[in-house]
Amino acid sequence: MTISVSQLNNYLKALVDMDGVLTHIEVKGEVTNVRPSGQYLYFSLKDDYSQIDCFAYSNEVALPVAGTIVVANGAINFLTKSGKISFFVRKLEDTSKQGDSYLRFIALRDKLNKEGLFDQSRKKSIPSYCATIGVISSKTGAVIRDIQDVVFRRQPSADIVLYPVRVQGLFAVKQIREAIQYFNNSIVDVVIIARGGGSDEDLSVFNDEDIVRAVANCTKPTVSAIGHGIDFTLTDFAADRRAVTPTEAGEFVSIDSRRIQDTVARLIVNNRNSILRRINDCSASVRNTLSEIQAHFVGAINKIQYTVMQTEVMSLVALQRKLDNRQAQFDLLTQRASVHNPMEQLKRGYSIISKGSVRVSSVSQLSVGEELNIRLSDGSAQATVTKILEINK
Amino acid sequence: MKLEENLNKLSQLSEVIEDSDTTLDDSIKAFEQSLVVAEQCLKQLKEYKGKLTVLENKLKELNDEE
Numbered sequence: 001m002t003i004s005v006s007q008l009n010n011y012l013k014a015l016v017d018m019d020g021v022l023t024h025i026e027v028k029g030e031v032t033n034v035r036p037s038g039q040y041l042y043f044s045l046k047d048d049y050s051q052i053d054c055f056a057y058s059n060e061v062a063l064p065v066a067g068t069i070v071v072a073n074g075a076i077n078f079l080t081k082s083g084k085i086s087f088f089v090r091k092l093e094d095t096s097k098q099g100d101s102y103l104r105f106i107a108l109r110d111k112l113n114k115e116g117l118f119d120q121s122r123k124k125s126i127p128s129y130c131a132t133i134g135v136i137s138s139k140t141g142a143v144i145r146d147i148q149d150v151v152f153r154r155q156p157s158a159d160i161v162l163y164p165v166r167v168q169g170l171f172a173v174k175q176i177r178e179a180i181q182y183f184n185n186s187i188v189d190v191v192i193i194a195r196g197g198g199s200d201e202d203l204s205v206f207n208d209e210d211i212v213r214a215v216a217n218c219t220k221p222t223v224s225a226i227g228h229g230i231d232f233t234l235t236d237f238a239a240d241r242r243a244v245t246p247t248e249a250g251e252f253v254s255i256d257s258r259r260i261q262d263t264v265a266r267l268i269v270n271n272r273n274s275i276l277r278r279i280n281d282c283s284a285s286v287r288n289t290l291s292e293i294q295a296h297f298v299g300a301i302n303k304i305q306y307t308v309m310q311t312e313v314m315s316l317v318a319l320q321r322k323l324d325n326r327q328a329q330f331d332l333l334t335q336r337a338s339v340h341n342p343m344e345q346l347k348r349g350y351s352i353i354s355k356g357s358v359r360v361s362s363v364s365q366l367s368v369g370e371e372l373n374i375r376l377s378d379g380s381a382q383a384t385v386t387k388i389l390e391i392n393k
Numbered sequence: 394m395k396l397e398e399n400l401n402k403l404s405q406l407s408e409v410i411e412d413s414d415t416t417l418d419d420s421i422k423a424f425e426q427s428l429v430v431a432e433q434c435l436k437q438l439k440e441y442k443g444k445l446t447v448l449e450n451k452l453k454e455l456n457d458e459e
Contacts, residue, residue: 290452297445301438304400308434311407312427318411319424326417 009080016085022076027052027087029072030101031064033199044199045072045087048100051201056089066200067102069095105207109234112209117216118237124221126241127189130253132159134188134220136179139164143194143225143246150250155257161188167195172205180214190253191218193235194225194246206233215239225249346377363388396437403430 003011016022029045029052036042041058043066044051054072064070073091078084112118133151137143144162151158163182165175176193183191193215195203205211206226215222216238224239225246236242243249338344346352352375353360360366366385374381394402406427410420 287452287456290448294445294449294452297441301441301445304396305435305438308400308403308431308438311403312431315407315410315424315427318407319420322410322413322415322417322420 005083006080009078009083012083013078013080016076016078019076024073024075026071026073028069028095031066031068031070032201034064034066036063045070046101046201052085052087054087054089056092061089061092064092064094067105071095101204105234108207108209108212109237112212112216112234112238117212122216123240126221126223126252129255130158130189132161132188133253134183134186134191135160135162135194136165136176136183136191137162137194137246138167141196143196146246147192147194147250150247151254154251155254157257158254161186168198168202168205173208173211176205176211177214180211180218184219186220188220190221190223192223192225192243192246192249192253193239194243194249195227196246197228203227203233206235211235212238223249223252343377346375351376363390394433396434396441399430399434399437403427403434406430 027045029047031043032046032051033042033044036058039058041056041061041063043054043064045054046052054074056074071093072087072089073093074087074089077086077088079086116122133147135144135147137147139162148160151160161183163179165179166172167176180191180193193206195206203226206224212234215224215235221241222239223241223243224233224236225243225248226233226235228244241252243252342352354373354375355365355370356373358365360372366372366388368385368388370385372383372385374383406423409415409423410427415423
């Protein structure tokens, strides 16, 4: 008998909806992949071997905590359109226990942390310039494309070496370990370990102890970009740097050449302007110095000129003073001379009487009838002695 | 003779003139000499001023070129 897909799915839905067990069932499991979405709450329940997707109304069921053991009460729902089964949860009871896988995760985390694998002191710096970038990721999918897009846009000269691996499931641990070992002995400057988003189970390979140890001991700087920003694996703790997305990982390991070009151009302009300013400052300084020198010389010359003139003036004053002194001395001497000048005596009415060339100074030199010469101030006269009168002694 | 030497000479002559022990005759002779030296000084100073003017013009040319 041949039926259509819709007929098959409708039949299966009927079987499920009519099953008394499946419509009212309690399931115990570990919460994982919690994703609230508007009025719905999506999560999964799992045990060591299986898991089932669940959904609930967010106003009916409290947000469960991943890793906790819960008892979910509800009904199995078969979706005819997709042919998928999910568990519609009406009630959720937290047993306040943590699931085994979560406990294993915590134990491993603590153990590796105690060994110092996650210490900040172990972290290597990402080189400021990475010429060759190693990538451990799937060769298909958006992750490697995103990394290539961002790196080649920012740093066209970069080389990307992809070591393709499975990023979940069988062989993933072995391949990722081998990839890290490969890059340890290669010439890459940095290694990106990346995969896209997924369930906790999908990402669990990056909690594997061997991989975490390999990342921690990698000889190259490592950047992890696993899952979405809210996902954290032990590989993220062990890596030297964690990126929230593959694009961010690409930004960490590449330089923005356009920004550098802009920076260089700006520096060139700034340097040019700075040099021009210095040239102008020097020119102004030279001009000012020359002006100062000129002013100094003009001042010096004027000062010397003034000194010369002043010296001459003072010399002249000294000379004049000296001359005046001499003049005063001369005047004094002439005054003295004029006092004793016989001519002055004559002017006062005295006369000089002489007999021939002999000066007469006494009546005893005279005889009556002698001819005498009388010298006055303005001339002389001849006289004859007519009478001699002697003054009594 | 350099300007500084003439200035020294002028200063010395001035001291001679101002010295009261110097005779009037010697003072006048010294003053006549000082006039000659002062004239030389002023002539030299005038030359320097001329050179400064040349430098000043060169400086103006440099400023104009800027």
